[in-house]
Amino acid sequence: MSIHYQNTLNYFDNRSTNSSAESFNAKIKVFRAQFRGVKNIEFFLSGLTNIYA
Known part of the structure; x- marks a missing residue:
């Protein structure tokens, strides 16, 4: 419980969230799903x- 305490306070103090990071992670998952798993790391990056750049 105390682990999330500071994150919760940050939202109310600064209106800061990690939604942009979560959105980017979702886009990465969609990209991976389109290629049904990428084995070549250089191609993936x-x-x-x-x-997305």
Whole structure:
């Protein structure tokens, strides 16, 4: 419980959330699903860079 205490206070004090990070993670999951699992790490990173950078 005390682990999330500071994050909760940050939202009410600064209106800061991690929604942008969560959104980016969701986009990565969609990208991976399109290719049904990527084995080549260089291709994966270059694809992410081209799409989301």
